[in-house]
Amino acid sequence: MRLTTKGRYAVTAMLDLAIHAGEGPVSLADISERQGISLSYLEQLFAKLRRNELVRSVRGPGGGYQLNREQRDIDVAQVIDAVNESVDATGCGHSGGCQDGNTCLTHHLWCDLSSQIHDFLSQISLADLMTRKDVKTVAERQDREQLASFEDSLISAKVTA
Amino acid sequence: MRLTTKGRYAVTAMLDLAIHAGEGPVSLADISERQGISLSYLEQLFAKLRRNELVRSVRGPGGGYQLNREQRDIDVAQVIDAVNESVDATGCGHSGGCQDGNTCLTHHLWCDLSSQIHDFLSQISLADLMTRKDVKTVAERQDREQLASFEDSLISAKVTA
DNA sequence: TAAAGCCTGACTGAATTAGTTGGTTAAATA
DNA sequence: TATTTAACCAACTAATTCAGTCAGGCTTTA
Numbered sequence: 550m551r552l553t554t555k556g557r558y559a560v561t562a563m564l565d566l567a568i569h570a571g572e573g574p575v576s577l578a579d580i581s582e583r584q585g586i587s588l589s590y591l592e593q594l595f596a597k598l599r600r601n602e603l604v605r606s607v608r609g610p611g612g613g614y615q616l617n618r619e620q621r622d623i624d625v626a627q628v629i630d631a632v633n634e635s636v637d638a639t640g641c642g643h644s645g646g647c648q649d650g651n652t653c654l655t656h657h658l659w660c661d662l663s664s665q666i667h668d669f670l671s672q673i674s675l676a677d678l679m680t681r682k683d684v685k686t687v688a689e690r691q692d693r694e695q696l697a698s699f700e701d702s703l704i705s706a707k708v709t710a
Numbered sequence: 711m712r713l714t715t716k717g718r719y720a721v722t723a724m725l726d727l728a729i730h731a732g733e734g735p736v737s738l739a740d741i742s743e744r745q746g747i748s749l750s751y752l753e754q755l756f757a758k759l760r761r762n763e764l765v766r767s768v769r770g771p772g773g774g775y776q777l778n779r780e781q782r783d784i785d786v787a788q789v790i791d792a793v794n795e796s797v798d799a800t801g802c803g804h805s806g807g808c809q810d811g812n813t814c815l816t817h818h819l820w821c822d823l824s825s826q827i828h829d830f831l832s833q834i835s836l837a838d839l840m841t842r843k844d845v846k847t848v849a850e851r852q853d854r855e856q857l858a859s860f861e862d863s864l865i866s867a868k869v870t871a
Numbered sequence: 872t873a874a875a876g877c878c879t880g881a882c883t884g885a886a887t888t889a890g891t892t893g894g895t896t897a898a899a900t901a
Numbered sequence: 902t903a904t905t906t907a908a909c910c911a912a913c914t915a916a917t918t919c920a921g922t923c924a925g926g927c928t929t930t931a
Binding site: 574576577578592595596599606607608609610611612613614 | 905906907908909910
């Protein structure tokens with residue numbers, strides 16, 4: 550099982566996309582600012598998300614990314630799979646060749662755990678996450694912060710002008 | 711959440727210990743041979759397991775390790791915690807300071823997942839694992855292999871003598 | 872007293888993460 | 902049409918972790 554910031558970043562970014570879906574394509578620069586993830590790292594993640602057809606892109610000014618399906622048809626497991634290539638606790642890729650060709654003593658335990666985790670994450674869609682109170686609260690805070698820093702940049706632009 | 715060969719090795723070794731509990735202390739050399747884990751790596755893992763009071767050691771010739779509790783009182787989560795220091799999917803250690811001091815958008819999701827995994831693993835004891843058919847099958851194979859390689863070494867000792 | 876075991880710490884190669892740098896291409900707008 | 906915006910792409914890198922080795926201890930008991 551591989552669950553690092555990589556997968557967390559991907560899910561966070563996808564949720565940000567879902568939250569701001571009503572405002573047209575969302576640029577990676579916006580996501581970067583709101584979620585505190587480096588722009589170029591986001592580019593790498595979205596390349597994979599796009600190859601897995603979870604998002605579609607709109608190029609040029611005013612462009613950005615959009616979800617490629619309904620929010621309830623994208624679950625967390627799909628997003629993590631897309632960037633991690635595999636969500637697997639076995640280490641032998643379920644093949645059973647963990648101990649020079651044979652299955653190791655605990656092979657089946659890790660198989661069970663893998664499917665447990667996968668089941669859990671695949672039952673949670675972006676739509677589900679959006680309805681959560683804690684998600685709403687954090688999203689509102691992030692929007693406020695982004696607006697504030699935008700206004701700041703307007704002021705400093707005026708000062709330097 | 712951190713689940714790598716490290717935790718898997720630890721659980722495998724503990725299960726080996728449980729299986730061969732009837733034969734007195736089990737040496738790391740035996741575990742190393744049966745489970746295909748390097749001896750010095752096992753030493754590192756068992757140092758942590760001992761500090762966490764999951765095993766006790768018997769020194770001197772014929773010595774080795776033994777479980778420090780009943781098999782049903784040692785669960786998989788305890789073993790993984792002992793060698794990994796933490797089994798946590800959040801990345802902020804449940805503190806909520808994931809996004810420069812504030813909680814990130816998906817913080818609670820990872821909290822939920824962490825406890826899901828922990829619950830699953832803490833409900834499986836070494837005693838539970840021992841009753842599994844797949845575990846028994848693999849254990850028998852490993853014992854046969856070890857015996858075979860021991861007999862081989864006897865023969866080659868005779869030849870060189 | 873020596874063999875067999877444990878303990879410690881320092882070190883290493885490989886892989887992965889989390890980026891950075893420096894471009895290019897496509898589309899909208901001025 | 903030139904410029905700007907933002908996606909796209911590829912190579913590189915610093916830091917970390919994993920998995921394991923190595924060297925040299927120290928303890929216990931046959």
